[in-house]
Structure formats: structure tokens, C-alpha cells
Amino acid sequence: MTPMQALRCATIFGAEAIGFQKDLGSLEVGKLADVLVLEKNLLENIQYTNSIQYFMKNGLMYDANSLDQILPVEKKLAKPYWLEGEPAMMRTN
Template identity: 45%
Template sequence: MAPDAEYENGHILTSKQVHSLAKNGVKVNLGAHGQLQGLGAHWELWSLVQGGMSNHEALKAATINGAAYIGMDKDIGSIKAGKLADLIIMDKNPLEDIQNSNSISHTMINGRLYKADTMDEIGHKAKKRKPFYWENSLFHEAFPWHESIRTYMQSGCGCHAHTSQ
């Protein structure tokens, strides 16, 4: 609902500046955080293309450039014999349309293959995943009051003079 000029002066202007820096030799890295889990990286990847990068350049920013920045490009960031097998498999080609990055069907972590929609292991050893911490009703088993109040925070006043248990 924002005017086009305001939209252009937001993330698109930033992405255009990033593209300009990349054209002048600056290695651009993807670095998403703070948004909904899993979406921030896609949004940032897509915005790099909105700013003028090719799909291939944006994918390099999401993979090998970041690996090189942290000195790990010999181990991660591209597919090559001897590198760690951490990768994603997509049903659609992001080189054709960068938004195809959201078509992830499988994830490989340390050489173990998982279905992306369930995170059940399906590779060499099928294994249904256990619930993530937010999916169980225990919240935090280390505290005796976790089940009764169903939160990480202990109920009561800040002075701890009064507690629920």
C-alpha cells in the first residue's frame, strides 16, 4: 500500500547499491536473520535480484561467497568431492526464476538426507524425526514447574516472594 517511490527507496534501493558494490569487486554475502524462520534468506536472495544481480550472482552470495568470507570455502559453499555434504535440493531451478528457491524438497546435513516438509531422515537410514521443542508440551524439562504453567518463565512477581507453586 506504500507509494511506488517509497517502495523503490526501501529494499530495492539498498539492493541496487549492493549490486553496484558487487560490480566493483566487493564480495556480497547473504545474511538473513530476524524474520520468520526460513523466509528471511529467501527474501534477501530475491531482493538481490530485484537490485540487478543475476540469479547466479545472488546464489553465489548465498553459498560460496559466505563460505569464503568465513574461510570455509574449502569445506562448504559449493558441491565438490571432499567437501561437507550440507545442501538443499529444489524441485524448480532458481537460475530460471530466483523465487524457485522456495521449492526445497530435501535437505542434506552432514551427508544425511531429509525430507524438507517433515525433516524425517530418508537417506541411508530411514528415521522419523522426534518433535521439535516447540511441538511438545514439556517446554523445558529442567524445571519442575514447566508443565503446570507451560512456559519458560516462572510465574509470580519479580521479587520472587510469591510464586505459583
């Protein structure tokens, strides 16, 4: 299977398989789309899918490394609550 065939299986053919081809699977006006921006051309090597630089979800663009929102406005990712120190159940006081 070529990288293009693999990409089509994961996008348009996948949407067709679950009956959502009218809403998903390709970039077209009126369709829903979450988008990945890759640093490398996955058509050269399908394993380049791990080279994500940016992603768009629900109309917001994020930096893939920091998960900071970068468009339409810049917004730093809040520190996850589980990194705020010792978990409450482990505290002895």
C-alpha cells in the same frame, strides 16, 4: 543481479569472505556440504529457493515437509516435547 550471481554470492563467495573456501562454498571432493534439493529451478527465479523438497545435513537426507530422515535409513521425526500437551508450568494439579 542474476539468480546465478545471487547463488554464487551465497555459496562460494560467502565461503571466501569468511576464509573457509577450502572447506565450504562448492561441491567438491573433500569439502563439507549440506545440500538442498529444490522442486523448481532457482536459476529461472531466485524466489524458488522456497521450494525445498529435500535437504542433506551431516550426510543424512531429510524430507523438507515432514523433516523425516529418508537416507541412509528411513526414520520418522519424533514428536517435539512441546506438543505433548499442556506445559508443566501451566498445570494446576
